[in-house]
Amino acid sequence: MLRLLASAPEDGWAFVQSEGEILLVRPPYQQWAVSHVTSKAVERAVQHHGFVAQENVFSNWQSLISHLHEEVLELRRRRGQGPPDKERIRRLVRRAPRHILADFLHKVASELLPNGEWKAALDLLTHLLTADSVRNDSELYSLAISLLERCNQVIARHEVEKRELIDQEKDFRRKFPRLAETHRAEDVIEYSQAVAQQHQVFVSG
Numbered sequence: 001m002l003r004l005l006a007s008a009p010e011d012g013w014a015f016v017q018s019e020g021e022i023l024l025v026r027p028p029y030q031q032w033a034v035s036h037v038t039s040k041a042v043e044r045a046v047q048h049h050g051f052v053a054q055e056n057v058f059s060n061w062q063s064l065i066s067h068l069h070e071e072v073l074e075l076r077r078r079r080g081q082g083p084p085d086k087e088r089i090r091r092l093v094r095r096a097p098r099h100i101l102a103d104f105l106h107k108v109a110s111e112l113l114p115n116g117e118w119k120a121a122l123d124l125l126t127h128l129l130t131a132d133s134v135r136n137d138s139e140l141y142s143l144a145i146s147l148l149e150r151c152n153q154v155i156a157r158h159e160v161e162k163r164e165l166i167d168q169e170k171d172f173r174r175k176f177p178r179l180a181e182t183h184r185a186e187d188v189i190e191y192s193q194a195v196a197q198q199h200q201v202f203v204s205g
Contacts, residue, residue, distance in 0.1 A: 002058045005042050006051040009071040011119065015042045015051070016064065029065050079117075093127045093134075101140055104128060108147050118154045125151060 005022065007014040013026045015037065022042060024035045045051040058064040093101070104124060112121035125148045134140045 002061065002064050004054045004056040004058065004064060004067070006046050006053050007068060007071060008045075008049070008051050009075040010050065010116065012068050012072050013051075014064075014068055015045065029061075029068075090127050090130075093131045096131075096133070098133065098137065098140070101128065101131070101134055101137075105140065105143050105147060108151075113147070113150060113154065118151050118158070121147070121151045122155065 001018075003017040005015040005017055011027070013024070016023045016025055022037050022039060024037045024041070042051075046053050056067065058067065093104070096104070105128065108121045108124055112118070112124070125144055128134050128144050129141075129148065134144055
């Protein structure tokens with residue numbers, strides 16, 4: 001039995017409770033993309049990282065993953081995007097005149113990136129940069145490269161923010177394996193932060 005605790009429809013990340021453990025799963029939903037986390041990480045994800053709290057139960061991983069895929073598609077439908085169609089985009093870019101290509105780049109800069117739709121932006125930029133009409137136009141090519149760099153920076157920052165949900169605990173277990181056997185990582189981390197804020201390590205007076 002799998003319990004979905006929270007999910008991020010923007011990109012399909014989710015927190016799942018399985019056999020008493022809480023797991024952070026993400027596309028492509030392979031074993032290497034699964035991390036063990038604590039309930040505190042779920043709370044932080046909902047409060048600060050845009051995850052949506054849920055209480056859905058699934059009998060197997062296949063039904064859970066299908067649900068996560070449907071969440072992503074539903075969000076795209078609400079935004080009027082429809083399901084991604086890479087071949088359609090590739091054909092369109094290959095045939096488009098210069099002013100249409102410029103419009104695509106403007107859309108990336110003025111809509112997709114400001115709205116947090118960086119994965120859609122990355123797909124479109126990737127197709128644009130393979131088109132000869134863009135590669136042979138120094139102005140369009142420079143703009144596409146600049147936007148691609150911005151997009152990669154945003155994606156990298158987003159990934160870092162999510163990984164911070166689990167990195168503190170991993171670091172704690174690596175540095176203090178004995179302490180981790182008897183104390184929860186978040187308790188020790190919160191205590192150490194409180195001490196640091198008070199600027200007092202030893203009891204005095």
